[in-house]
Amino acid sequence: MRRPLRRTSALNVVLLLYWLCCLAPSPVSSIIVTTPPEVHASKGDTVTLSCSFTSTSRPTSRMTVDWSYRPQSGGPPMMFLHFSSRAYPPTEGQFGGRIRWQGTPARGDASISLINATLNDNGTFTCTVRNPPDVHGSTTSHTVLTVTPRVPSIRFSDVAVLLFFILLPSAVITLILIGRMMCPKKERNQSKAHRSPIEVTEGDEYGIPGYTHKEDRAKCCDLYVMDSDEEYYLKDFKKRPPEAEGYADSHC
Template identity: 70%
Template sequence: MRRPRRWPGSLHVVLLLYLVVFLAPSPVSSIVVNTPAELHASKWDAVSLSCTFTSTSRPTSKMTVDWSYRPQSGGAPLTFFHFSSRAFLPPDGQFVGRIQWKGVPARGEASISLINATLKDNGTYTCSVRNPPDVHGSPTSHTVLTVTPKVPRIRFSDVAVLLAFILLPSAIITLILIGRMLCPKKQRSQSKDYRSPIEVTEGEEYGVHPAEPKATRATCCDLYLKDSEDEDEYYDLKKRPPADDEYAESQC
């Protein structure tokens, strides 16, 4: 008695495996999107919302980029920017006229720029990239933006002006004082020697008067002449210089 051949069954299994391998759909590649976790900016600054992606497929005209915003207070995300072969800027709303496309898809760049940031722009920004057939993986990434009031800063020009107004007069005054301190003593002595006629003479301030010349004693001849009736001789005698001490004896 012969056993039945089973090889046709084995052939069926091999054929089924080939069908599964060749006819099954190929696996889909993934895409990865990256953005900074947090961004900080001051009021009225231009903020760069960076977004990069990596894809196993070369970007084509089917690639799309979407940016959405969710306020800090909460709520549903709002898509305000779209890119598909070209940039579609927001026609109205909070971000109108303040968005610039900075992306370069061929280099994996999908960034945008937010101009004149305000406190109302605080919130979460989401970057979504689709590049068929790479549509799975991590096609989205989030960034939390915090805008704070601008802190006044002192510019270098302001500091220079302040220093000029403070240091320049001080330097001039210092030079004048140094010049007076180093002034030649000769000029000082000359100023002391010359005195105005109306100045108080030395000693007068304290009631001390210079000694007056002593009056010459009248001799007997003078007395005689005073009694004389001849006034001319009297005046001549008065104008005569006083006799020396060695001849002070009476000549009568």
Template identity: 70%
Template structure:
């Protein structure tokens, strides 16, 4: 019976595609692990990676070269892989098939429907610093100035003193 899973990730994330299997026999050199990929847009399945034998070297399809890493441990019933730096073009269904004769015959073990979405822009420290410098700093200076004027008002000239003009009028 195949295990199905929906997996969501953001562009640029590393994604682990899980594949577990049960076998009554210890994995041997006859064991194979086959990962295939079917794009979300449809079309035939494409081989992603194929590992033959317990310590075999994986074949990795050019589309995923250097972005697929083996994460599995066949002795523990794990044939998982990791997709590094996921792109929007990776949306689709990844299928894992394990064959470990005589009891595991290569039927699909897991189906993972992967959905990659663009990253949501986040506020960076520099954005916050610019906001502080352009908005909060001038506001703080003006507030301190106004509070200072309220606490220490300017001295007013007293009107009780007689007004004297700089021009003096004399009689005669």
């Protein structure tokens, strides 16, 4: 009588362990999908929305990928791409003709590209991957896309043109003004001293008014303000032989 009881107890233990194994979560039936939390782009850029997944089961023809979009203003998510053996990008709507499949499921990649991003594309993009029997776990992941207006950039050639046509003339004008300040024009005395009609000083007899022997060496500033006629007479006077100082004979 005791042997049948022992066999029944052993059978019950085996059945209990079997049911526990069936009810326990299996590590095989889990999948993890990963996407970047945020992506920033400028208006008109081509944006890559990355999506990778890890699965203990080899991807088969039953694996599916779904991409959905939820606007920044809110509202229900809208699925715009489905992958099952091949990709089915949208042909109309907000993303019509602007989505390209970039994924390689055999390598755990389910990424897409968004062409010519606009400010209306701001929102949350969700990647969902199912790979039976791995249908449990973290099958979805979200990415927030932020598109900003493009800032005009200045090229190096534009900067060089600005430096050449603006800064260079300004520097030349500044140097000219500094030169005039360092070498001002000699103020001429309009009131001349009264002299006798027959009194002739050295230099007047050669046609150079106001020239004296003590002014043989002209300064830089004097040459700067000297007229062309005065320069000619000055050179002619230096070529002539010196004469005794004094008064010239009157021709009256």
